[in-house]
Amino acid sequence: MDFKIELQKKADIIDKALDKYLPKETSPQNLIFDAMRYSVFAGGKRLRPILMTAASEFVGGKIDDILPFACAIEMIHTYSLIHDDLPAMDNDDYRRGKLTNHKVYGEGIAILAGDGLLNYAFELMIKDALEDNKNLQRKILAMKEIASASGIYGMIGGQVVDLISESKKIDADTLDYIHNNKTAALIVASIRAGAIIGGADEELLKCLTEFAKNVGLGFQITDDILDIVGDEKKLGKKVGSDIDNQKATYPSIHGLDVSIKKVNELFNKSVKSIERFGEKAEFFIQLSDYLVKREY
Amino acid sequence: MDFKIELQKKADIIDKALDKYLPKETSPQNLIFDAMRYSVFAGGKRLRPILMTAASEFVGGKIDDILPFACAIEMIHTYSLIHDDLPAMDNDDYRRGKLTNHKVYGEGIAILAGDGLLNYAFELMIKDALEDNKNLQRKILAMKEIASASGIYGMIGGQVVDLISESKKIDADTLDYIHNNKTAALIVASIRAGAIIGGADEELLKCLTEFAKNVGLGFQITDDILDIVGDEKKLGKKVGSDIDNQKATYPSIHGLDVSIKKVNELFNKSVKSIERFGEKAEFFIQLSDYLVKREY
Numbered sequence: 166m167d168f169k170i171e172l173q174k175k176a177d178i179i180d181k182a183l184d185k186y187l188p189k190e191t192s193p194q195n196l197i198f199d200a201m202r203y204s205v206f207a208g209g210k211r212l213r214p215i216l217m218t219a220a221s222e223f224v225g226g227k228i229d230d231i232l233p234f235a236c237a238i239e240m241i242h243t244y245s246l247i248h249d250d251l252p253a254m255d256n257d258d259y260r261r262g263k264l265t266n267h268k269v270y271g272e273g274i275a276i277l278a279g280d281g282l283l284n285y286a287f288e289l290m291i292k293d294a295l296e297d298n299k300n301l302q303r304k305i306l307a308m309k310e311i312a313s314a315s316g317i318y319g320m321i322g323g324q325v326v327d328l329i330s331e332s333k334k335i336d337a338d339t340l341d342y343i344h345n346n347k348t349a350a351l352i353v354a355s356i357r358a359g360a361i362i363g364g365a366d367e368e369l370l371k372c373l374t375e376f377a378k379n380v381g382l383g384f385q386i387t388d389d390i391l392d393i394v395g396d397e398k399k400l401g402k403k404v405g406s407d408i409d410n411q412k413a414t415y416p417s418i419h420g421l422d423v424s425i426k427k428v429n430e431l432f433n434k435s436v437k438s439i440e441r442f443g444e445k446a447e448f449f450i451q452l453s454d455y456l457v458k459r460e461y
Numbered sequence: 462m463d464f465k466i467e468l469q470k471k472a473d474i475i476d477k478a479l480d481k482y483l484p485k486e487t488s489p490q491n492l493i494f495d496a497m498r499y500s501v502f503a504g505g506k507r508l509r510p511i512l513m514t515a516a517s518e519f520v521g522g523k524i525d526d527i528l529p530f531a532c533a534i535e536m537i538h539t540y541s542l543i544h545d546d547l548p549a550m551d552n553d554d555y556r557r558g559k560l561t562n563h564k565v566y567g568e569g570i571a572i573l574a575g576d577g578l579l580n581y582a583f584e585l586m587i588k589d590a591l592e593d594n595k596n597l598q599r600k601i602l603a604m605k606e607i608a609s610a611s612g613i614y615g616m617i618g619g620q621v622v623d624l625i626s627e628s629k630k631i632d633a634d635t636l637d638y639i640h641n642n643k644t645a646a647l648i649v650a651s652i653r654a655g656a657i658i659g660g661a662d663e664e665l666l667k668c669l670t671e672f673a674k675n676v677g678l679g680f681q682i683t684d685d686i687l688d689i690v691g692d693e694k695k696l697g698k699k700v701g702s703d704i705d706n707q708k709a710t711y712p713s714i715h716g717l718d719v720s721i722k723k724v725n726e727l728f729n730k731s732v733k734s735i736e737r738f739g740e741k742a743e744f745f746i747q748l749s750d751y752l753v754k755r756e757y
Contacts, residue, residue: 193638194618196625201613248576253568272549273624276572277617280544280579284612287583291605295598302591305601309587316580317497321573322490328569329492342489 168451175218179211182232183239186289200270200278201285204243208261212456213238213351216380217359219448220373226363230300233293234307234362237286238355241315244282245324245351247275254328287312300362307358314354323347335413344415348388349381375438376449383431383457389414390424391459432457464747471514475507478528479535482585496566496574497581501539504557508752509534509647512676513655515744516669522659526596529589530603530658533582534651537611540578541620541647543571550624583608596658603654610650619643631709640711644684645677671734672745679727679753685710686720687755728753 183205188198214235221231250257250265251272258268267275290311294304313319323346330339356377360370392407393416407414416424435453439446479501484494510531517527546553546561547568554564563571586607590600609615619642626635652673656666688703689712703710712720731749735742 188613192618193635194613194621194642197613197617197621244576248572251569251572253572273547274621276544276547276549277621277624279576280540281613281617283576283579284608284617288605288608288612291601291608295601295605301597301601305587305591305597309584309591312580312584312587316584317484317490317493317577321493321577321580322488325490325493325570325573328573339489346490 166447168448168455171448172215172452172455175215176211178228178232179214179218179235179239180206183236186233186236187240187285196270196274197278197281200266200274201240201243201282203269204247204266204278205240205282207263209239209243211239213242213355216352216377216452217355219452220356220359220365221363223373223442223445223449224360224363224365224369226359230297231359231362233289234304234311234358237289238311238351238358240282240286240289241311242351244279244286245315245320247279247282249324251275254324283315303362303364307361310354310358310361311351314350319346319350319354323350330413332411333413335418337418340413340415340418344382344385348385349378352381352384353377372438372442376435376453379431379435379438380453380456383428383435383453386415386424386428386431387457387459389416390421390428393421428457462743464744464751467744468511468748468751471511472507474524474528475510475514475531475535476502479532482529482532483536483581492566492570493574493577496562496570497536497539497578499565500543500562500574501536501578503559505535505539507535509538509651512648512673512748513651515748516652516655516661517659519669519738519741519745520656520659520661520665522655526593527655527658529585530600530607530654533585534607534647534654536578536582536585537607538647540575540582541611541616543575543578545620547571550620579611599658599660603657606650606654606657607647610646615642615646615650616644619646626709628707629709631714633714636709636711636714640678640681644681645674648677648680649673668734668738672731672749675727675731675734676749676752679724679731679749682711682720682724682727683753683755685712686717686724689717724753 217235218228218231247266290308323343327343356373360373395404513531514524514527543562586604619639623639652669656669691700732746
């Protein structure tokens with residue numbers, strides 16, 4: 166298996182499905198369809214849906230059964246970025262080298278496009294669950310994972326604490342809370358939802374959850390590290406913005422050396438939690454390497 | 462049955478349930494719990510949950526079975542008001558005589574409080590559907606009604622067209638689109654979801670849907686009329702704001718006389734769609750009178 170080819174193949178499948186599910190007809194409200202599509206197709210790497218489909222395949226599920234949910238999680242992730250970029254939040258004009266949603270469509274439409282994506286994600290999952298009646302219970306359980314990870318006890322909770330911590334000195338526990346909720350929660354939910362829909366038993370689900378938690382946190386700490394030592398061209402964004410914004414990060418609290426050590430430790434833990442599955446775990450291990458130990 | 466007492470009784474039950482379901486524990490993100498509670502308990506009349514519980518009882522359902530969904534619809538309604546009041550949208554400082562969410566908590570938290578309420582509404586419905594396993598299918602069908610009414614083909618669609626129509630001359634069809642989607646859709650979904658969970662058969666559901674559509678549109682046209690001829694004290698808000706904001710309304714397009722005639726016609730139609738059910742329909746008929754023909 167060539168990891169990069171496999172990754173691209175999955176991303177292409179997700180892209181096609183997103184294009185299929187996102188509305189594009191001409192109607193009075195079509196400006197919001199444009200705005201939603203603009204941000205969904207603004208260069209995202211589709212990490213969360215890739216993790217979800219990979220988890221589903223890992224436990225024996227079929228990729229077609231998971232696509233509506235995989236698209237839904239990408240819509241939820243995209244909505245969170247649109248709202249996060251707003252002037253009242255991070256006030257970013259660019260993301261991945263493109264103008265942010267509110268810079269193109271105005272703040273009002275950007276708020277509604279975010280709302281629309283979150284709501285539409287649930288519409289998509291509900292419709293799919295009802296159509297796939299024999300898996301209804303499983304899909305509602307997966308929806309529960311996603312909803313609680315994206316809500317006030319997950320991603321939104323992390324964003325709130327991130328927002329109120331701006332320009333403040335925060336302690337290590339608060340930073341852990343932000344990292345675990347703002348970023349890792351949705352990554353964990355992607356993997357758990359995929360495994361649940363794919364039909365994982367308790368033991369498999371436990372291993373994949375352990376894997377997901379380590380990858381989720383490792384991914385965010387690496388993000389913090391790259392903002393100090395990363396290559397702007399490869400990252401597609403300016404480095405040093407956390408320092409400019411006086412943002413507390415893992416390196417700013419624990420130092421760069423400890424952060425790098427922590428990332429390696431998290432990578433090793435992620436491998437350990439699934440290596441017993443042998444060849445089947447290979448894609449996931451390379452994915453962890455790619456996400457947690459990325460160098461750009 | 463004393464209508465006003467019955468109305469208050471239902472509102473009290475909803476208030477208690479909202480207080481039960483909305484989080485209030487002390488935790489890092491508790492500012493958002495405060496912000497969510499602030500707007501949910503800012504004097505809403507609980508119309509949508511009252512309609513939902515009434516519809517459920519109408520078809521033989523029990524009020525306890527519907528409370529999580531009734532609270533969820535009020536949370537969705539409240540989130541839409543919080544986002545609608547933001548500077549980038551209607552830019553309102555007051556609602557029902559109290560400061561709007563962003564005037565108290567700042568724009569960033571207000572955006573997140575809205576996001577949080579929308580997401581939490583789905584969390585609540587999903588959890589309830591899974592716990593009430595014998596009604597799982599019905600509850601997911603009800604969730605589908607609510608999700609599509611609150612999304613880009615419903616309420617959000619209406620808000621988008623409303624936003625892009627500001628200070629523009631719009632035609633009667635566009636205004637109908639705004640009214641039917643921005644306001645009526647969620648009212649229709651409240652009644653349909655209640656009826657579905659309560660176990661309505663096809664014919665009952667059809668009658669109640671017809672009733673709901675007339676009430677939903679009538680309610681909004683009455684709102685437009687009251688902005689011209691209403692009593693500020695009784696309304697709890699300034700009249701004339703639509704004219705000040707150059708907002709297209711039913712009276713501004715069709716004239717006041719035609720609007721009043723239309724409201725009466727919608728009220729009569731709403732009565733006609735359910736009067737065959739005799740005494741059982743009494744609360745709904747009085748509710749239609751209260752919502753569509755209100756004088757303040």
